[in-house]
Amino acid sequence: MHTHSLKNWRHEHVFLGADHTRNERRTWLVVGLTASMMVVEIVGGTIFGSMALVADGWHMSTHAAALAIAALAYRFASKHAHDAQFTFGTGKLGELAAFASAMILAVVALLIGYESLIRLWQPVAIRFDQALVIAVIGLAVNLGSAWLLRDGHGGHHGDAHDQGHGGHHHHHHDHNLRGAYLHVLADALTSVLAIGALLAGRFYQWDWMDPAVGIVGALVIAHWSIGLMRASGAVLLDIVPDARLAGEIRRRLESGDDRLTDLHLWRLGPGHIGVIASVVSDAPQAPDTYKARLSGLHGLSHVTVEVHACRH
Structure with missing residues (x-):
C-alpha cells in the first residue's frame, strides 16, 4: 500500500x-x-x-x-x-x-x-x-x-x-x-x-x-x-469524566447480541473525550458499524473499537 x-x-x-x-x-x-x-x-x-x-x-x-x-x-x-x-x-x-x-x-x-x-x-x-x-x-x-x-x-x-x-x-x-x-x-x-x-x-x-x-x-x-x-x-488520573456519557455509550453499543466487555473513557483536553471499547458478539460487525452508533455524542474526539467473535 x-x-x-x-x-x-x-x-x-x-x-x-x-x-x-x-x-x-x-x-x-x-x-x-x-x-x-x-x-x-x-x-x-x-x-x-x-x-x-x-x-x-x-x-x-x-x-x-x-x-x-x-x-x-x-x-x-x-x-x-x-x-x-x-x-x-x-x-x-x-x-x-x-x-x-x-x-x-x-x-x-x-x-x-x-x-x-x-x-x-x-x-x-x-x-x-x-x-x-x-x-x-x-x-x-x-x-x-x-x-x-x-x-x-x-x-x-x-x-x-x-x-x-x-x-x-x-x-x-x-x-x-x-x-x-x-x-x-x-x-x-x-x-x-x-x-x-x-x-x-x-x-x-x-x-x-x-x-x-x-x-x-x-x-x-x-x-x-x-x-x-x-x-x-x-x-x-483519567477518572471517567461523565457517568451519564459512559452509560449512553454502553446503551448504544449493546444492541442485539452485542455486549460491551471493556470501556475506557477519559478526558484528552477541554471538550475532547477519548473512548476505547471492546465488543463481543455472536455475529460481529466491522468496527465502523459500532463507531457509527456513537455518532452524535458530543465531545468524542478519539474513538477506538475492537470487536471479537464469541459464539453463544
Whole structure:
C-alpha cells in the first residue's frame, strides 16, 4: 500500500480547547494586572501595617504565579500540539498547570494563616486611610480581571442542561481558565473582606479585625486550592469524566447480541473525550458499524473499537 493512501486513515491528536489562543492571550493580560497590583498591596500593606492587605497581596502573588504557569502551559501545548511524542496530544498540559498552581495556593494559605495568628497576639499599628486606598484599587483590579476572564468561564453554567443532549458534563471545562476565574473571584472576596476590616478598625477601633480577616482570606485560598486540586487531579488520573456519557455509550453499543466487555473513557483536553471499547458478539460487525452508533455524542474526539467473535 502506498504511503499517500494511508493519509485518509490517519488523524491528528490535537485536543486543545476551542478558545485555546484567546484564553492564553487573556491569561497573560490578567497576569500583568495581577502582578502589578500584588506589588502595590504587599509593599503598601507592609508600610501601613495592614495584615489583611498583605494577605491579599500574597494571595494575588499566588494567582500571578498560577496564571503565569497556566499561560506557559497554553503556549507549550500549542507549540507541541503536533508532536508525536505525546501519545494523545498536549490537551492535559492545562490540568498539570492547574494542579501545580493549586499546590502553590495551599502552601501560601498556610503561610498567611500562620502570619495572621501571630498578628492577633502581637498587633501592629495600622495606617487605615492609606491602606484603604490600596485595598479599593486592588478590588477594582480583581473585578476587571474577572471581567476579562468571564466569557471563558460563562459557558460552564450550562452543563446540567447539556447532559441531556449527548451527556457531556465537566469535560468542557478549561481548568486553567476556570482556576484563573475562580482565583480572581477569591481575590475580589478577600479584597472586600480587607476593606471591611480596615473600615471596622478605622471607625470602631476593632484592630483585631484585620488579622482575623487575614485568617478568613487564608481559608478562602485553601478552599479554592482544594477544589482546583480535585478537579485537575481527576483529569490527570483519567477518572471517567461523565457517568451519564459512559452509560449512553454502553446503551448504544449493546444492541442485539452485542455486549460491551471493556470501556475506557477519559478526558484528552477541554471538550475532547477519548473512548476505547471492546465488543463481543455472536455475529460481529466491522468496527465502523459500532463507531457509527456513537455518532452524535458530543465531545468524542478519539474513538477506538475492537470487536471479537464469541459464539453463544
